[in-house]
Amino acid sequence: MKNETITAPQGFLAAGLACGIKVSGKTDIALLSCPTGATAGAVFTTNKIVSAAVHVCRDHLSSRKVYGVVVNSGNANACTGKKGLTSAKKMCAVAATEIKAEPEQVLVASTGIIGEQLPVKKATDGIAQAAAQLSDSPEAGLAFAQAIMTTDTKAKQAVRQIWISGEQVTIAGTVKGAGMIGPNMATTLLFITTDASIGKPLLTAALSEAVGNSLNKLTVDGHQSTNDTAIILASGLASKHLIIGPCPRYRKFAGALAELCSDLAHQMALDAEGATRMFKVVVTGAATRSEAAKAARAVADYPLVKCAVHGGDPNWGRIICAVGSCGVKLNPDKLSCKLDDLYVFKKGAPARFDAAKASAIVSKTEHTITVDLDAGKAADFCYGCDLTAEYVHINADYHT
Amino acid sequence: MKNETITAPQGFLAAGLACGIKVSGKTDIALLSCPTGATAGAVFTTNKIVSAAVHVCRDHLSSRKVYGVVVNSGNANACTGKKGLTSAKKMCAVAATEIKAEPEQVLVASTGIIGEQLPVKKATDGIAQAAAQLSDSPEAGLAFAQAIMTTDTKAKQAVRQIWISGEQVTIAGTVKGAGMIGPNMATTLLFITTDASIGKPLLTAALSEAVGNSLNKLTVDGHQSTNDTAIILASGLASKHLIIGPCPRYRKFAGALAELCSDLAHQMALDAEGATRMFKVVVTGAATRSEAAKAARAVADYPLVKCAVHGGDPNWGRIICAVGSCGVKLNPDKLSCKLDDLYVFKKGAPARFDAAKASAIVSKTEHTITVDLDAGKAADFCYGCDLTAEYVHINADYHT
Numbered sequence: 001m002k003n004e005t006i007t008a009p010q011g012f013l014a015a016g017l018a019c020g021i022k023v024s025g026k027t028d029i030a031l032l033s034c035p036t037g038a039t040a041g042a043v044f045t046t047n048k049i050v051s052a053a054v055h056v057c058r059d060h061l062s063s064r065k066v067y068g069v070v071v072n073s074g075n076a077n078a079c080t081g082k083k084g085l086t087s088a089k090k091m092c093a094v095a096a097t098e099i100k101a102e103p104e105q106v107l108v109a110s111t112g113i114i115g116e117q118l119p120v121k122k123a124t125d126g127i128a129q130a131a132a133q134l135s136d137s138p139e140a141g142l143a144f145a146q147a148i149m150t151t152d153t154k155a156k157q158a159v160r161q162i163w164i165s166g167e168q169v170t171i172a173g174t175v176k177g178a179g180m181i182g183p184n185m186a187t188t189l190l191f192i193t194t195d196a197s198i199g200k201p202l203l204t205a206a207l208s209e210a211v212g213n214s215l216n217k218l219t220v221d222g223h224q225s226t227n228d229t230a231i232i233l234a235s236g237l238a239s240k241h242l243i244i245g246p247c248p249r250y251r252k253f254a255g256a257l258a259e260l261c262s263d264l265a266h267q268m269a270l271d272a273e274g275a276t277r278m279f280k281v282v283v284t285g286a287a288t289r290s291e292a293a294k295a296a297r298a299v300a301d302y303p304l305v306k307c308a309v310h311g312g313d314p315n316w317g318r319i320i321c322a323v324g325s326c327g328v329k330l331n332p333d334k335l336s337c338k339l340d341d342l343y344v345f346k347k348g349a350p351a352r353f354d355a356a357k358a359s360a361i362v363s364k365t366e367h368t369i370t371v372d373l374d375a376g377k378a379a380d381f382c383y384g385c386d387l388t389a390e391y392v393h394i395n396a397d398y399h400t
Numbered sequence: 401m402k403n404e405t406i407t408a409p410q411g412f413l414a415a416g417l418a419c420g421i422k423v424s425g426k427t428d429i430a431l432l433s434c435p436t437g438a439t440a441g442a443v444f445t446t447n448k449i450v451s452a453a454v455h456v457c458r459d460h461l462s463s464r465k466v467y468g469v470v471v472n473s474g475n476a477n478a479c480t481g482k483k484g485l486t487s488a489k490k491m492c493a494v495a496a497t498e499i500k501a502e503p504e505q506v507l508v509a510s511t512g513i514i515g516e517q518l519p520v521k522k523a524t525d526g527i528a529q530a531a532a533q534l535s536d537s538p539e540a541g542l543a544f545a546q547a548i549m550t551t552d553t554k555a556k557q558a559v560r561q562i563w564i565s566g567e568q569v570t571i572a573g574t575v576k577g578a579g580m581i582g583p584n585m586a587t588t589l590l591f592i593t594t595d596a597s598i599g600k601p602l603l604t605a606a607l608s609e610a611v612g613n614s615l616n617k618l619t620v621d622g623h624q625s626t627n628d629t630a631i632i633l634a635s636g637l638a639s640k641h642l643i644i645g646p647c648p649r650y651r652k653f654a655g656a657l658a659e660l661c662s663d664l665a666h667q668m669a670l671d672a673e674g675a676t677r678m679f680k681v682v683v684t685g686a687a688t689r690s691e692a693a694k695a696a697r698a699v700a701d702y703p704l705v706k707c708a709v710h711g712g713d714p715n716w717g718r719i720i721c722a723v724g725s726c727g728v729k730l731n732p733d734k735l736s737c738k739l740d741d742l743y744v745f746k747k748g749a750p751a752r753f754d755a756a757k758a759s760a761i762v763s764k765t766e767h768t769i770t771v772d773l774d775a776g777k778a779a780d781f782c783y784g785c786d787l788t789a790e791y792v793h794i795n796a797d798y799h800t
Contacts (some may be wrong), residue, residue, distance in 0.1 A: 049724030049732050069764050079720050081749030115716020115750050223727050226717075303787075304795050305702075311796030316627075317514020318477050324449030325624050349481030350515050387703075389789030395704055396711030 004159045005141020009170040009195040011235030013134035014148030019126025021112070021247050022121055030147035031073040031079035032191060033134050036303065038366035043211055046229035051078035052088035053110045053352035054229060060092065067101035069191060069231060070108050070127055073146050073176070077118045078108040078226040079161035087120040094124040096133030097261050109189050109229045110151045111150055111176060145174040149190055151273055151394055152178045158263040160256045164249050167239045169196045171256055175215070175264045177271045190230035190264065195238035196253055202243060206254040207232045212281035214261035218269055218383045219300045232257075258269065269383050270365075274390030277309055278366050283323075284379040285372040291328040292373075292380035298326035299369060300384030306385035308388035312363035314355065316344040325372055340367050347374075404559045409570040409595040411635030413534040416547030419526025421512070421519055422474035429526035430471040430547035432591060433499045433534050437465035438633035440507065443611055445628035451478035452488035453510045454629060460492065462763035466633060469591060470508050471529055471548050473576070477510040477518045478626040487520040492527050494524040498531030498662020504708035507630045508731055509589050509767050511550055544575040548589055549672055551794055552578045558663040560656045564649050567639045568664035569596045575615070575664045578673045590615065590630035590664065595638035596653055604642060606654040608634045614661035618669055618783045619700045632657075633761060670765075674790030678708055678766050683719050683723075685772040685777040692773075692780035693778040698726035699769060700784030710786035714755065716744040723771055740767050747774075758786035 007014050013033045021028040042061055043192040046052050060066070077084045092106040099106075110118070111149040134140070145155035159172040177188030192207070211230050236242070243250050269278040279300045286292035297306055308315040316337050324332065337356050339361045342353055361367050407414050411486040413433045414553070421428040442461055444454050460466070477484045492506040499506075510518070518631050532617070542797055545555035577588030611630050631648045636642070641648050669678040686692035702722040708715040716737055723730065737745040739761045742753055759782050 045725075047721065047724040048730055049720055049735070079717055079745060079748075079750060083749075113743065115715075115717075116717075117750070219496065226724060274488050274755065303791075307792055308794030309791065315513075317476070317479055317516075320449055321447065321514060321626050324447040324626060325445075330448055335449070344478060345515065348479075349483075350479060350517070386791055391703075391791045392707055392710065392787055392792065393648060394790045395707030396713065 001060050001159060001161070003138040003141065003144055004191045005138050005157055006032065006144060006174050006191060007138065007141035007170045008159050008172040008229060009235065011191045011195055012193045013136050013137065014132040014140045014144035015130040016143030017126060017133065018041040018131055020122045021072055021127070026152045027147035028072055028074040029130050030142060030144040031095060031127060031130040031134065034067055036235060036237065037067055038235050039198065039200050039203055040066040040231065040233050041200060041207045042231045043208055045224050045226060046067045047224050047225050047226050049079065049108055049229040051076055052080060052084040053077060053108045054227060056088045056092060056216055057087060057107050057229065060068040060107055063104045066233060067105045068095050068099045069233070070095040070106060071189065072110050072123050073148050073150050074112040074116070075110060075116060075118045076112045076227050079115040080117050085118055087118040090126060091123055092121055094127045095131070096305065097127055100233060103198060107197065109227065109230055109394065111148065111189050111227055115180055120167065148174065148176040150178070152176050153271055156264055156267040156271065158260050160260045162252055162256045164196070164252055165241055167343040168193065169238045169253065171196070171260055173260050173264055175268060177268050178271055188225060189286060192232040194232065195235045196243065197236035197239040197241060198234050198253065202250055203232060203234055206257050209254060210258040210261040213258060214265040217381060218265050219297055246300065265383065269385050272385040273394045274388040276388060277384035278370045278383060278385045279309055280381055281382055282368060282370045282379065282381045283373065285374045285376060286378040287329040287376035287382050289378040292378050293322050293382065294380035295326055295328045295371065296380055297371065298322045299371065300382045303387055306384065306387035309362055310388050312359055314339055314358035314362045320345060320370060321369065328373065329375040331374040336372040338370040401559060401561070403538040403541065405538050405557055405593060406432065406544060406574050406593045407536045407538065407541035408559050408572040409593045409635065410637035411595055412593045413536050414544035414710040415530040415535065416542045416543030417526060417530055417533065420528070421472055422521045427547035428472055428474040429523060429530050430468055430528060430544040431495060431534065432469040433529040433543060434467055434633055434635050435715040436635055436637065437467055437598050438635050439598065439601060440466035440631065440633050441607045442629065443608055443625060445624050447624050449626050449627050451481065451510055451627040452480060452484040453508045455485060455629060456488045456492060457507050457629065460507055463504045464543055466505055466507055468495050468499045468506045469631060470495040470506060471589065472510050472518070472523050473550050474512040475510060475518045476512045476627050477513045480517050483517055489517040489766065490520055491523055491527060494527045495531070495739060498528055504521070507631055509627065511548065512626055514626060517789060521719060525571050528537035534740055543646065548574065548576040550576065550578070552576050553671055556664055556667040556671065558660050558661045560709045561585065563749045564596070564652055565641055567755055568795055569638045569653065570594065571659050571660050573664055575668060577668050578671055588625060588628055592632040594632065594634045595636065596634050596643065597639040597641060598643040598653065599637035600652055603634055606657050610658040610661040611656060614656060615668070617781060618665050618757065621699055645648055647776065665693070665783065667784050672785040673794045674788040675785035676756040676788060678783060678785045679709055680768045680781055680783050681703045682768060682770045682781045684770065685730040685774045685776060686778040687776035689780050690780040692778045693782065695723050695773065696730045697727055698722045699771065700782045701708050704785065705788055706787035708711050709786050712759055714744060714758035714762045719769060719771065720745060726776070728773065729775040731774040736772040738770040
């Protein structure tokens with residue numbers, strides 16, 4: 001494909017530029033437009049404190065069609081009270097004027113430092129300038145993807161093309177997020193465009209399911225932010241036939257969307273703040289799926305496991321310790337643990353294994369930790385990454 | 401006082417030496433003896449996977465009197481199956497022979513790497529050697545305190561003297577622990593001696609209460625280990641009158657014990673792995689005390705808060721984010737946050753404050769973060785420490 005950005009599906013224009021919110025001078029305003037109007041679905045953070053943008057989006061999602069999304073990076077506009085809410089609404093209003101829509105037909109997202117008022121004049125000037133640059137070129141799509149970044153080191157984009165009833169449909173997405181990522185809507189900001197023709201309830205269902213099995217399975221530091229937002233816009237331009245029920249056409253679309261989100265989650269894990277390695281934690285033999293998920297996350301979030309992975313150290317005792325202290329049902333006498341296919345702990349006792357082989361597994365860019373709890377038949381998984389001195393440096397120096 | 405170690409109370413002898421469990425050659429066997437026999441109380445980890453020593457201690461605590469405690473560092477003897485259990489019992493048996501007691505009258509504790517079999521011959525040879533060196537000198541007490549250390553950079557000891565009904569009673573303690581510390585029995589290993597005369601149920605109650613309000617309020621990396629053990633031995637030699645009920649004499653004893661444990665918790669926080677600063681999180685206005693404790697811990701455990709403290713950065717948005725995502729009841733429109741006495745967020749909106757003053761507060765060796773949830777009248781607190789590159793280095797390189 002020539003275009004692997006969010007402007008790849010038919011009907012979308014994008015722009016991204018610097019308006020001065022970030023002191024670094026990097027790009028910090030992104031605008032996405034769908035001139036013919038799009039069906040929109042979204043999922044948000046479950047944090048009880050949410051950004052002004054999340055408040056506004058929840059309201060605007062009742063519009064039948066959405067014509068644009070405006071995003072700023074460098075300032076989260078969260079914990080900013082009524083003034084912050086006014087700023088977020090102003091962003092939508094200015095974008096609406098520029099793209100000839102109503103303010104309620106524009107969605108908004110913010111990311112960056114929490115608790116500082118948004119420099120709203122800079123943002124709105126930036127939006128006007130971005131509107132003049134809107135284009136369906138790959139360059140414009142990339143500019144959007146870059147302008148939503150904070151501590152990300154690279155733009156994260158993915159695209160999928162599928163055939164549905166003889167019609168070629170494209171789905172494209174971009175995500176930002178490198179820290180403050182925990183399961184339960186752990187996407188920070190995710191924007192997906194598609195030219196599929198699909199009703200709003202199904203679009204939202206497909207998005208929730210896709211995010212649930214991808215970005216929500218990723219933990220960098222165990223917390224969800226105040227701003228997490230995933231938005232999907234469907235222009236419908238590639239297809240004459242509306243997907244309205246859970247038919248095979250829907251499943252094909254939902255499958256491709258899930259794949260796209262997994263691809264983006266994978267890119268996020270490898271670009272997590274300071275991370276040099278990622279790992280998958282699979283928990284089997286759990287009493288329930290939610291207990292399996294809880295145990296997997298306990299391992300992936302445990303600083304001592306994350307440090308051991310960083311050191312390429314098969315210190316599996318820390319894995320067992322994390323599982324034992326997270327409160328799930330387990331059988332201590334039958335518990336087992338594998339690093340990839342290598343047993344390190346089997347039925348409650350240390351396994352004999354080649355230490356060099358174990359170190360080699362843990363030193364890979366990606367490996368899988370499997371823990372069997374011997375307490376039932378449920379399983380689940382989670383992705384994590386190593387904890388490095390670089391993570392500390394990034395986060396000790398982010399504010400000042 | 402001339403002696404500020406666990407041999408300060410009447411009736412206790414101690415020793416500590418190197419037996420070769422640690423490859424570094426540092427001391428790794430500690431022995432405590434009470435020739436007249438002591439009343440013993442203990443609390444253990446709530447991790448579902450516990451060390452062999454914890455299993456053995458739980459059994460041996462049914463003895464009416466305890467005559468000794470043997471401890472090894474450098475090997476946790478956890479996740480070691482039946483062989484590990486045999487090793488722990490052997491440690492007690494050898495110590496018992498040396499100090500002329502029954503194996504069931506000796507308690508045992510281990511700390512160090514999880515999942516490797518204890519070199520039991522080295523340990524038992526060390527115990528025999530330590531028995532020959534038992535002494536009530538301050539040097540012997542210090543040797544004990546040093547021999548239980550792992551990544552601790554200094555021995556942590558405290559002593560209190562009180563008058564109860566005209567009799568002078570001494571309580572002394574030593575604790576080890578620098579990582580793998582989370583509330584809920586977050587002590588790793590704690591040993592307390594006293595010459596007070598007190599019945600077993602009250603002794604255990606006083607210990608539980610003291611640990612609950614001190615060491616259990618400290619979080620370094622949010623996890624409790626497989627080995628956490630707190631043991632108190634009371635020789636009764638300083639007092640003719642047994643404390644048997646919750647009388648003023650009991651409250652005086654329990655108060656001094658609580659103070660001693662707080663002192664030790666404080667020393668632990670400042671010696672946490674790689675830590676350069678500590679902070680106290682106070683949560684007020686919670687619906688229940690357990691919700692207050694949950695929110696305080698969420699803040700103290702949040703890597704981004706810990707990094708910000710390390711950077712001396714008053715990035716209070718991360719505090720609000722942690723509180724919002726931990727699931728407790730709160731009122732977003734009335735939430736407030738202070739750094740010491742400085743409001744940074746007041747009733748749902750950013751407060752105007754002097755940034756330099758805020759940075760100065762966060763840059764202190766100790767400061768207090770207060771969050772008011774405006775959801776009730778309950779309060780609780782927690783201690784945390786900063787997250788540093790040094791923590792990562794220590795824990796990426798510990799095993800190999």
